[in-house]
Amino acid sequence: MSRMDAEASRAFQLLVRFFFAQREQLPPPGDELELSPAQCHVLHLIDPDRPMPMGRLAGTLGCDASNVTGLVDRLEARALVRRRPSADDRRVKVIQLTPAGSRLRAQMLRRMTSGSCRLSRLSARDQQALVRILEALVGDQ
């Protein structure tokens, strides 16, 4: 394994570890939030101001479309999300946060990135560097 690959391998390992560590402080179990990790991700991905078609959701989550159907079913049953037919294409259904969903999302984001959280204990410099590097990694879109 070359020098670069070793570095990449280590970075990858650390990213995975960080991901799981972060998961711990996701849904304080027994809380009224009570969202599964997958549901958190869906909620996280939908900007309150920019509803998202289910297909794009499946694409971003890297999973089957039929899986998204189930996820959205459960979120819709809890009135956190609404299916709306697209004006452009009647096959498409756009997922929109309800006010309750929007509130819950904000609360979740606050909880994950404030005070007690690992991320906010980094120096401002390191936080910016991290964001810059990650943006390069995901292609920014």
Place this chain on the structure above:
Amino acid sequence: MSRMDAEASRAFQLLVRFFFAQREQLPPPGDELELSPAQCHVLHLIDPDRPMPMGRLAGTLGCDASNVTGLVDRLEARALVRRRPSADDRRVKVIQLTPAGSRLRAQMLRRMTSGSCRLSRLSARDQQALVRILEALVGDQ
């Protein structure tokens, strides 16, 4: 939301996106590897030279111990992993890669961190910075 929190929130969002993007290139479906994401993570976490007790596995994955039982069951059924009683404490079972498991792990790591992969397209400088920051984040252990 303060300046710092915005940065942390963005970093978190990017991390999740990277995680899902990376997942795409995990198990080329229909491949002989044929590992589920969860199985990949277990395999990834076990260093061939340093077997790991199930409890620590559960801790790192941030999931219930009984879940790890199932994961290890399936890996053991495919002879990628072995349960061995610990010498120190007979309650503990340490998980050890078999030669086949070790080979598969190496192959997986190679595939995820070489050439085509996003991580290896970062500059060496950025790779090192990323590793340094992530180490601070996960506490290094």
Place this chain on the structure above:
DNA sequence: GCGCATTGCTTTAGTTTGTCAACTATTGAG
């Protein structure tokens, strides 16, 4: 030594997550 709470793992039962294949409805190309 003896009790007794604790720890590490498994089992059972139940939900959620995820895949695949088949289906419906809509779209768009020819």
Place this chain on the structure above:
DNA sequence: CTCAATAGTTGACAAACTAAAGCAATGCGC
């Protein structure tokens, strides 16, 4: 209009996960 492609749903099933109960080993207090 015909036909292939696309968006989403359904049904059947495997895998991932949790909570609760249970078992064996540990270790602490006495």
